[in-house]
Amino acid sequence: MPAYQNREVDALAALSSREFLAVLAYSVGVERVTVEIESCESNVGEARRFVRRQLGCWGLPEGDDLADRVVLAVSELVTNAVLHGRTRPLEETETVxxxxxxxxxxxxxxxxxxxxCAVPLVKIRPSVSAISGRGLVLVNALSAGWTAAPRCGREGVNGKAVWAFIECPQLATLPELLPQPA
Structure with missing residues (x-):
């Protein structure tokens, strides 16, 4: 690997979650997609399928290590949102x-x-026999970092957003995916 690429990777590793968030939220040339899913355990798979499809559209084949890490991180974050982020009674519809x-x-x-609005908590050392409590530990291991922030709307704070940042310097602009002149 050329020396300049090592410096580039080192520079990415030194970024804080705030810096990743600033670039991805406000930078020019960022591609964004969003989906709302009903907040129930059976829909975690729907979130994974959405992410896999989008990553494929962006040029990451299924089975790619980066794609697998992103899908697993999404799966853990959506599971946490469904299990711990619900605020309405189960008979009422709520989305993630x-x-x-x-x-x-x-x-x-x-x-x-x-x-x-509850801040997500990382269990420092889940017990070996625990069947839960590893979600954010996994997200932390899969990503360059993660953060949570209040989500504000017209009525003030109405929940939170949890971000995970995954470095992908190898994913370059693919000319065939860009709009072509008519």
Whole structure:
């Protein structure tokens, strides 16, 4: 690997979650997609399928290591949102938002939004026999970082968004995916 590429990777590793978020939320040339799914455990698979389809549209084949990491991170974040972010009674419909933001040659951001204002907590050392409590530990291992922020609307704070950032300097702009002149 040429020396300049090592410096590029080192620079990405040194970015904070705020810096990743700033680039993916406000930078020019970021591709974004969002879907709302009903907040129930049976729909976590729907979120995974949405992400796989979109990653394929962006040029990441199924089975690619980066694609697998993104899908697993989304699965964990959506599961957390469904299990811990619900604020309405089960008989009422509630949704979870799943968004992807891609800045080619830089990073891919995954955002999962729910209606709870509770800050997500990482279990430092889940017990070996525990059947839950590893979601954010996995997200942390799969990503360059993650963060949570209040989600604000017209009525003030109405939930939170949890972001995970996954470096993808190898995902360059693919000419065949860009709009062609008529």
């Amino acid at each position: 938002g799943v968004s992807l933001a891609l800045k080619r040659d830089f990073a891919l951001g995954v955002m999962v939004a729910d209606n709870s």
